[in-house]
Amino acid sequence: MQCAWCRRLFDGNEILEPPLDQLLPDASHGICPACHATLLEKRRESLRGTGDISAALDVERERLTLLLVVARRNYARLAARCVALEERTAIAVRHSREVLKAVRSRPRPLAAEDEAGDGVVSARHWPRRLKT
Numbered sequence: 565m566q567c568a569w570c571r572r573l574f575d576g577n578e579i580l581e582p583p584l585d586q587l588l589p590d591a592s593h594g595i596c597p598a599c600h601a602t603l604l605e606k607r608r609e610s611l612r613g614t615g616d617i618s619a620a621l622d623v624e625r626e627r628l629t630l631l632l633v634v635a636r637r638n639y640a641r642l643a644a645r646c647v648a649l650e651e652r653t654a655i656a657v658r659h660s661r662e663v664l665k666a667v668r669s670r671p672r673p674l675a676a677e678d679e680a681g682d683g684v685v686s687a688r689h690w691p692r693r694l695k696t
């Protein structure tokens with residue numbers, strides 16, 4: 565769906581950036597939550613200007629309810645992303661530990677390869693795959 569006011573695409577309460585240059589002829593058009601909240605804010609101020617405070621408060625209640633729904637959905641989406649990120653991180657850590665374990669289980673260099681006796685092996689003794 566595309567917002568007829570700001571021309572951004574949106575899905576429910578999720579707004580997709582950036583706004584498009586024009587309205588898409590084949591898209592369904594409506595109003596996104598951000599533009600809806602702005603419209604309600606202008607309506608609230610108009611009612612307040614006329615002195616109809618009760619109606620202005622009703623509109624403000626509607627605006628805040630809309631924003632609450634948007635905030636809850638954004639929170640749920642972010643929480644789901646955090647869970648997915650946590651799972652990916654666990655996989656990466658597990659893989660890193662496996663690589664480290666494999667590296668540590670390699671045979672140590674022979675004493676003859678440690679020419680200076682300082683624990684450093686000359687590059688000419690490195691396995692072929694470590695050389696560029």
Ligand SMILES: [Zn+2]
Pocket residue numbers: 567568569570571572595596597598599600
């Ligand atoms: Zn909009």
